[in-house]
Amino acid sequence: IQATGPERHFTGADLFSLEVAADPQISPDGSQVAYVRRSGDIMTDQFRSTIWLVDTRSSEQTPIAAGPGGHFSPRWSPDGSRLAYISSAEGGTTQIFVRWMESGEAVRLTNLPYAPGSIAWSPDGTRIAYSMLIPGESAGLGSAPDAPEGAEWADPLDVTTAVGYRADGQGYLRPGFNQIFVVPADGGTARQLSFGDYHHGGPLSWTPDGRAILFSGDLTPDWEMDPVEGEIYSLDVTTSAITPLTDRNGPDVNPVVSPDGRHIAWLGFDDQRRGYENVLLHVSDSDGSNQRVLTGALDRSINTAIWSANSRAVYVSYDDHGQTKVARVSLSGSITTVAEGLNGASLDRPYSGGSFSVARDGTLAITSGPATSPADIVLVRGSNRRQLTHLNDDLLGHKVMGEVRRMETASTFDGRPIESWLTLPPGHVEGQRHPLILEIHGGPFAAYGPHFSTDNQLYAAAGYAVLSVNPRGSTSYGTEFANLIHHAYPGNDYHDLMSAVDGVIAAGFADPDQLFVTGGSGGGVLTSWIVGNTNRFRAAATQKPVINWTTQALISDIPVFVANYWFGALPWEDQQSYWSRSPLSLVGNVETPTLVLVGGEDERTPVSEAEQYYMALRMEGVPTTLIRVPGASHGGLAARPSQSAAKASAILAWFDRYRNAPNDIME
Numbered sequence: 001i002q003a004t005g006p007e008r009h010f011t012g013a014d015l016f017s018l019e020v021a022a023d024p025q026i027s028p029d030g031s032q033v034a035y036v037r038r039s040g041d042i043m044t045d046q047f048r049s050t051i052w053l054v055d056t057r058s059s060e061q062t063p064i065a066a067g068p069g070g071h072f073s074p075r076w077s078p079d080g081s082r083l084a085y086i087s088s089a090e091g092g093t094t095q096i097f098v099r100w101m102e103s104g105e106a107v108r109l110t111n112l113p114y115a116p117g118s119i120a121w122s123p124d125g126t127r128i129a130y131s132m133l134i135p136g137e138s139a140g141l142g143s144a145p146d147a148p149e150g151a152e153w154a155d156p157l158d159v160t161t162a163v164g165y166r167a168d169g170q171g172y173l174r175p176g177f178n179q180i181f182v183v184p185a186d187g188g189t190a191r192q193l194s195f196g197d198y199h200h201g202g203p204l205s206w207t208p209d210g211r212a213i214l215f216s217g218d219l220t221p222d223w224e225m226d227p228v229e230g231e232i233y234s235l236d237v238t239t240s241a242i243t244p245l246t247d248r249n250g251p252d253v254n255p256v257v258s259p260d261g262r263h264i265a266w267l268g269f270d271d272q273r274r275g276y277e278n279v280l281l282h283v284s285d286s287d288g289s290n291q292r293v294l295t296g297a298l299d300r301s302i303n304t305a306i307w308s309a310n311s312r313a314v315y316v317s318y319d320d321h322g323q324t325k326v327a328r329v330s331l332s333g334s335i336t337t338v339a340e341g342l343n344g345a346s347l348d349r350p351y352s353g354g355s356f357s358v359a360r361d362g363t364l365a366i367t368s369g370p371a372t373s374p375a376d377i378v379l380v381r382g383s384n385r386r387q388l389t390h391l392n393d394d395l396l397g398h399k400v401m402g403e404v405r406r407m408e409t410a411s412t413f414d415g416r417p418i419e420s421w422l423t424l425p426p427g428h429v430e431g432q433r434h435p436l437i438l439e440i441h442g443g444p445f446a447a448y449g450p451h452f453s454t455d456n457q458l459y460a461a462a463g464y465a466v467l468s469v470n471p472r473g474s475t476s477y478g479t480e481f482a483n484l485i486h487h488a489y490p491g492n493d494y495h496d497l498m499s500a501v502d503g504v505i506a507a508g509f510a511d512p513d514q515l516f517v518t519g520g521s522g523g524g525v526l527t528s529w530i531v532g533n534t535n536r537f538r539a540a541a542t543q544k545p546v547i548n549w550t551t552q553a554l555i556s557d558i559p560v561f562v563a564n565y566w567f568g569a570l571p572w573e574d575q576q577s578y579w580s581r582s583p584l585s586l587v588g589n590v591e592t593p594t595l596v597l598v599g600g601e602d603e604r605t606p607v608s609e610a611e612q613y614y615m616a617l618r619m620e621g622v623p624t625t626l627i628r629v630p631g632a633s634h635g636g637l638a639a640r641p642s643q644s645a646a647k648a649s650a651i652l653a654w655f656d657r658y659r660n661a662p663n664d665i666m667e
């Protein structure tokens with residue numbers, strides 16, 4: 001069928017044309033920003049990563065690595081003359097490349113058997129440190145008979161004694177440990193610096209004299225059973241001797257040495273085995289003495305820390321009321337917000353996020369954009385903001401997108417203010433009511449905000465208003481609000497969600513007879529919880545949910561964390577709590593037609609969670625359908641544009657089936 005005019009609404013096919021900016025790295029002199037551009041590719045059905053350079057004066061763009069393969073992690077040499085990055089340009093395993101900016105020549109520096117990560121220039125620009133997994137031996141037990149020559153036998157048995165033997169996005173893990181290496185920056189032989197059966201984690205930070213590299217890890221025998229623990233260590237580049245710089249019960253991670261070498265900044269908290277803790281910015285003297293917290297008064301979690309060039313302050317990003325901001329934190333602890341409105345690279349749902357870097361003079365490069373478009377690169381100099389890229393103007397400039405409005409309601413449970421964002425159908429006319437989709441975030445310790453979301457825009461283009469709520473438990477409102485669901489999730493967050501729905505009905509935006517609900521992961525938990533508690537919704541779609549906390553605590557890739565931090569007991573020690581907080585315990589109440597959807601390779605909330613719910617709904621005679629997204633992990637449910645568009649389409653088709661159904665069909 002021939003189109004008779006331009007398509008003014010956002011469509012599933014548009015996902016292939018979206019582009020989003022990530023990982024902006026401003027050059028030390030502030031003249032250029034290297035960034036990762038992720039672009040939909042209709043022929044491979046993927047988002048491809050390329051590296052581009054944008055001039056901060058002219059906004060002119062130059063490709064740095066945009067040919068075949070994936071290219072990411074651009075990092076400037078300390079003098080700004082070279083750019084290191086990781087790339088699969090030559091096929092096979094990703095490698096470290098360096099580009100000489102003046103000549104434009106790029107060379108592959110390494111020939112590594114496994115993918116490198118956490119690349120970090122030495123302060124004199126002569127070496128690059130990186131981390132890489134060194135495979136270990138599988139635990140052996142018994143043996144197969146000897147194979148005759150030429151025989152083709154099945155793979156040997158896979159024997160494991162590891163706690164972390166699976167990970168979302170990776171499947172069953174190859175045994176081995178992350179080690180730290182260093183390679184000359186103009187080519188040569190890489191040298192392994194760390195050894196032993198422990199993970200030596202990035203990011204890596206050199207001391208200014210180039211003699212040591214700081215990293216984090218848990219180098220204690222019990223590391224497998226304590227998923228949160230971590231300390232900062234100093235690794236001597238010559239002798240490989242390791243010196244611990246921190247020692248407390250709780251994570252100490254992301255060390256960064258100040259440019260003058262006098263201080264170390266890092267992130268961490270005291271572990272109280274609570275579901276949520278604010279991650280705090282710490283500093284100490286260079287030997288780990290004189291440790292103190294700089295952001296205790298902020299009551300927000302710190303995501304990233306970068307020293308100012310004069311070593312007097314640390315720039316940090318943090319989430320506040322669903323928005324990501326950058327603040328300058330002085331060594332005396334004064335905190336000044338210097339940039340707002342950051343946006344992350346995730347496209348399907350409106351999660352908070354975003355990244356930034358700082359030039360020598362304090363100019364910031366941030367990822368930012370309105371709620372109706374994916375993130376671009378924005379330059380922030382004092383109170384001046386300048387958008388350097390316009391990656392989606394060509395696609396979205398002539399489309400009518402769903403407008404996003406901030407809402408606030410008092411919870412009927414205890415009167416607390418509950419913030420949310422309402423995406424209205426394009427062309428909304430004041431006073432018009434729409435069918436409403438309540439779309440619930442996961443985590444549960446995470447936050448939605450005024451950020452671009454393909455799911456919400458597709459639902460809005462189909463005529464639905466979409467409500468993204470931050471119920472109790474959401475991050476970016478402080479420790480007390482987040483921990484209102486400690487050992488009590490799902491629970492009173494239900495009332496916050498219902499209050500937000502009633503708020504948009506009272507405000508005249510939503511048709512009270514046309515309510516729908518969906519959400520993923522923790523949002524899938526709450527979707528299933530809602531239909532177990534009320535029949536107000538015409539239809540539901542629970543995505544990658546936890547349905548049974550006992551199986552989740554034993555089969556997911558975060559078993560010890562779920563048991564120790566979200567329950568405080570093992571399933572057989574407190575089966576009552578595990579069962580009463582499981583949506584499966586309420587399945588006998590469900591009458592709402594409920595679609596169940598999960599990634600076929602989800603290791604976080606495994607496929608068996610969704611399958612249990614689907615079968616329980618079938619046994620109860622509730623209208624349902626099970627959708628598996630082939631090859632999709634938990635984090636990658638929307639990684640392939642075709643699947644992301646088809647997922648939204650399936651949910652809309654399910655809701656449309658019940659949208660205009662007469663009430664007697666619903667009963």
Ligand SMILES: CC(=O)N[C@@H](C)C(=O)N[C@@H](C)C(=O)O
Binds near residue numbers: 442444523604605634
């Ligand atoms: C900690 C964690 O992974 N929780 C999951 C159960 C979850 O809810 N994830 C969210 C962030 C998602 O939307 O996938």
